[in-house]
Amino acid sequence: MKKYLMLIFIIFAVMACGEDKKESSSANSETEKLAQKFGLTIFEYENGIGPIKEKIELGQMDMIKAKRGEKIFTEKCTQCHKLDERYTGPALRDVTSRRTPEFILNQILNPEEMIKRHPEVKKLLATYPTQMTFQNVSVDDAKAILEYFRSVNQ
Amino acid sequence: MKYNKLIFSFLALGVVSGIIYNCSGSGSSGDFSDAANKVYVAPGSYDEFYAFMSGGFSGQVAVYGLPSGRMLKEISVFSQDPETGYGYSEESKAMLMTSYGFIPWDDAHHPSLSMTNGEQDGRWLFINGNNTPRIARIDLHSFETVEIIETPNSAGNHASPFVTENTEYVVASTRFSIPIQNKDVPISSYKENFNGTVSFISVDKNSGKMNLAFQILVPGFNYDIARPGKGPSHGWAFFTSYNSERANSMLEINASQNDKDFIAAVNWKKAEEYVKQGKAKTMDGEYYRNYYDEDKQTAFSEINNKVLVLNPKDCPGMVYYLPTPKSPHGVDVDPTGEYIVAGGKLATVIPVHSFSKMQKAIEEKQFDGEIDGIPILKYDAVIAGEVQDPGLGPLHTEFDGEGYGYTSAFISSEIVKWKIGTWEVVDRIPTYYSIGHLMIPGGDTKKPLGKYVVALNKITKDRYLPTGPELTQSAQLIDITGDKMKLLLDFPTTGEPHYAQAISADILMKNSKRIYELEKNQNPHAVKSEKDTRVVRNGNEVRIYMTASRSHFKPDNIEGVKVGDKVYFHVTNLEQDWDIPHGFVVKGLNNSELLIMPGQTKTIVWEPKIVGIYPFYCTDFCSALHQEMSGYIRVSPAVSNVQISYNK
Numbered sequence: 127m128k129k130y131l132m133l134i135f136i137i138f139a140v141m142a143c144g145e146d147k148k149e150s151s152s153a154n155s156e157t158e159k160l161a162q163k164f165g166l167t168i169f170e171y172e173n174g175i176g177p178i179k180e181k182i183e184l185g186q187m188d189m190i191k192a193k194r195g196e197k198i199f200t201e202k203c204t205q206c207h208k209l210d211e212r213y214t215g216p217a218l219r220d221v222t223s224r225r226t227p228e229f230i231l232n233q234i235l236n237p238e239e240m241i242k243r244h245p246e247v248k249k250l251l252a253t254y255p256t257q258m259t260f261q262n263v264s265v266d267d268a269k270a271i272l273e274y275f276r277s278v279n280q
Numbered sequence: 281m282k283y284n285k286l287i288f289s290f291l292a293l294g295v296v297s298g299i300i301y302n303c304s305g306s307g308s309s310g311d312f313s314d315a316a317n318k319v320y321v322a323p324g325s326y327d328e329f330y331a332f333m334s335g336g337f338s339g340q341v342a343v344y345g346l347p348s349g350r351m352l353k354e355i356s357v358f359s360q361d362p363e364t365g366y367g368y369s370e371e372s373k374a375m376l377m378t379s380y381g382f383i384p385w386d387d388a389h390h391p392s393l394s395m396t397n398g399e400q401d402g403r404w405l406f407i408n409g410n411n412t413p414r415i416a417r418i419d420l421h422s423f424e425t426v427e428i429i430e431t432p433n434s435a436g437n438h439a440s441p442f443v444t445e446n447t448e449y450v451v452a453s454t455r456f457s458i459p460i461q462n463k464d465v466p467i468s469s470y471k472e473n474f475n476g477t478v479s480f481i482s483v484d485k486n487s488g489k490m491n492l493a494f495q496i497l498v499p500g501f502n503y504d505i506a507r508p509g510k511g512p513s514h515g516w517a518f519f520t521s522y523n524s525e526r527a528n529s530m531l532e533i534n535a536s537q538n539d540k541d542f543i544a545a546v547n548w549k550k551a552e553e554y555v556k557q558g559k560a561k562t563m564d565g566e567y568y569r570n571y572y573d574e575d576k577q578t579a580f581s582e583i584n585n586k587v588l589v590l591n592p593k594d595c596p597g598m599v600y601y602l603p604t605p606k607s608p609h610g611v612d613v614d615p616t617g618e619y620i621v622a623g624g625k626l627a628t629v630i631p632v633h634s635f636s637k638m639q640k641a642i643e644e645k646q647f648d649g650e651i652d653g654i655p656i657l658k659y660d661a662v663i664a665g666e667v668q669d670p671g672l673g674p675l676h677t678e679f680d681g682e683g684y685g686y687t688s689a690f691i692s693s694e695i696v697k698w699k700i701g702t703w704e705v706v707d708r709i710p711t712y713y714s715i716g717h718l719m720i721p722g723g724d725t726k727k728p729l730g731k732y733v734v735a736l737n738k739i740t741k742d743r744y745l746p747t748g749p750e751l752t753q754s755a756q757l758i759d760i761t762g763d764k765m766k767l768l769l770d771f772p773t774t775g776e777p778h779y780a781q782a783i784s785a786d787i788l789m790k791n792s793k794r795i796y797e798l799e800k801n802q803n804p805h806a807v808k809s810e811k812d813t814r815v816v817r818n819g820n821e822v823r824i825y826m827t828a829s830r831s832h833f834k835p836d837n838i839e840g841v842k843v844g845d846k847v848y849f850h851v852t853n854l855e856q857d858w859d860i861p862h863g864f865v866v867k868g869l870n871n872s873e874l875l876i877m878p879g880q881t882k883t884i885v886w887e888p889k890i891v892g893i894y895p896f897y898c899t900d901f902c903s904a905l906h907q908e909m910s911g912y913i914r915v916s917p918a919v920s921n922v923q924i925s926y927n928k
Contacts, residue, residue: 260856
């Protein structure tokens with residue numbers, strides 16, 4: 127029996143070697159530990175997993191872009207999300223206070239992997255059991271939606 | 281002690297199951313452990329080939345993976361499909377319209393993949409409807425039927441829809457001769473009044489749109505199977521015929537009198553020239569072309585009334601007859617395009633004609649008379665060789681690209697492998713039972729992919745667990761990589777698998793559509809956002825514009841519908857990710873369900889007859905809260921004052 131346990135241990139050890147291990151040494155060690163625990167980089171832990179891989183500059187509020195974002199949000203998201211009430215998914219008026227912009231974009235653009243790998247998103251499943259899916263939006267569309275979220279959270 | 285007992289029980293079970301295993305059907309003896317490795321596709325792994333098998337009398341096409349024999353999808357083609365709503369939904373009904381009205385079924389025989397330069401290009405799959413002559417085109421991005429064209433002046437659309445080298449045409453012909461144009465005559469006037477036609481349906485090289493380019497009037501034989509030429513014989517098409525006796529009753533005896541019948545060799549490039557020169561007669565003949573507009577997500581019918589018909593009497597050099605023993609069924613052209621192989625189902629040999637000898641014989645006018653303006657070439661002047669001892673009832677031949685032909689023999693239930701050029705049989709393998717067509721991936725193209733031959737069998741008898749009087753039909757996968765053919769796998773098929781085609785998975789899987797983009801959805805009844813959902817009454821017509829997303833319908837409480845109303849459910853699936861269809865049904869719906877893919881809008885009509893509350897729900901398990909995806913409609917008496925209302 128011990129032999130098997132050993133074997134299992136070795137398998138896990140080998141698997142763990144496959145995980146991404148890049149971390150900056152200057153990072154907060156608490157966050158670093160958590161990220162490592164979930165097999166994520168610190169960036170991924172803080173900003174989500176997906177096509178957005180570095181911090182983005184948020185400029186002045188762009189109301190034209192926000193308007194476009196509202197339209198996309200209405201057509202592609204409102205069947206599950208409202209601003210002020212819990213629906214299929216969480217209410218989103220204050221989402222920009224709760225999540226980083228990169229996290230929001232990655233959640234819109236790569237929900238399947240976020241649900242599988244990110245501990246914060248996994249937690250949501252207990253409250254909102256219907257898993258979020260990709261709604262066929264471009265990075266540009268997602269940024270417009272983000273702008274809309276910024277505009278409603280003032 | 282207890283432990284030992286357990287081990288003993290397992291051993292005993294093993295022995296018993298071994299005994300049961302050994303009681304299985306015939307042909308199961310022998311070591312298949314090697315075969316198991318060759319057909320095993322591990323969980324989560326993909327098959328190497330897509331195979332498209334005709335569903336025969338199911339009217340559909342089934343998609344399988346090879347080598348596993350796993351069924352992946354059934355494509356609705358000629359038959360209504362209550363699972364998807366095909367042929368029931370308002371958007372799809374037009375696909376099954378014909379000049380005889382709405383027809384919910386047909387007999388689908390020969391799937392044919394589109395080609396470019398004689399090789400599979402993975403764009404479309406064509407298949408014939410044999411009973412009410414039609415040809416369907418399936419788009420291989422969506423794996424859905426997108427067009428069905430009827431062929432007028434035809435009956436028994438069997439020699440169809442074989443594809444020319446660059447998909448210039450798909451061909452068709454009459455297995456049953458009839459008066460052209462059809463009319464009320466005594467059946468005994470067959471010889472005077474009945475004719476056949478061969479048809480060339482052009483395919484637009486960009487859109488795939490089919491168009492009946494021209495027909496050729498031919499003597500009243502039964503034109504059975506066809507193959508266009510390739511390489512040097514590109515520009516020609518070959519049609520077998522039986523019943524050169526022109527019998528109209530008890531064909532099994534009366535059409536089996538002559539030692540030889542004919543292959544009609546049609547020079548379609550010449551026919552094109554004659555059409556250009558105005559030699560074709562314009563005949564009346566109503567036929568439908570139905571097409572699915574993917575943006576409007578709706579099928580439309582176009583009714584045509586005229587067809588161009590060429591008569592060989594006016595068009596010398598367009599059609600020749602190659603005498604061929606005896607009541608030939610299949611005709612297949614080898615990868616080089618030189619050899620034309622006939623399956624003379626009552627013949628004792630497989631005759632192989634030579635295209636180059638045929639050209640020479642035409643030049644030298646080596647004729648043995650003519651029928652209705654069609655010269656008969658001398659058998660000895662066109663024959664390249666005969667395969668001796670090919671099994672009983674040879675039907676169809678496919679090629680491996682390594683210099684061999686593989687012919688199915690129906691009566692002796694076997695596949696016979698023979699060498700092109702020497703015509704000697706080099707191997708044979710039994711099939712279980714009564715093989716019709718056979719299929720090698722790409723085995724009808726210029727570049728066969730080889731590897732396997734699939735036997736498509738008519739009878740299974742003792743091969744599977746019995747299921748009452750109706751037994752499954754089956755396919756058998758045979759390894760052809762070695763000198764000896766080796767049986768690998770049996771698997772059941774839906775309906776009767778006539779012909780099949782297989783294509784490398786690499787070509788198709790990268791193009792497979794995942795969703796219908798909501799932005800492109802131009803269905804006039806689409807609702808692209810929950811805020812636009814509504815219920816509209818116009819007289820006794822009620823239109824419910826509804827959305828579906830996990831895990832609710834909007835609206836989900838509807839009142840004001842009355843007995844006698846005609847209710848249209850226009851349901852749009854707002855999902856935009858792969859593999860999230862929603863289903864829609866309402867209690868008492870005298871119609872099919874709707875299965876709606878992401879981004880699609882479909883409509884089903886309901887005419888409620890009894891007052892009460894009617895639940896509706898999603899049938900396709902879509903999410904953790906799928907069971908919650910439901911709603912109610914209140915149906916009030918015809919005379920009630922309940923106004924239309926709904927929640928948003």
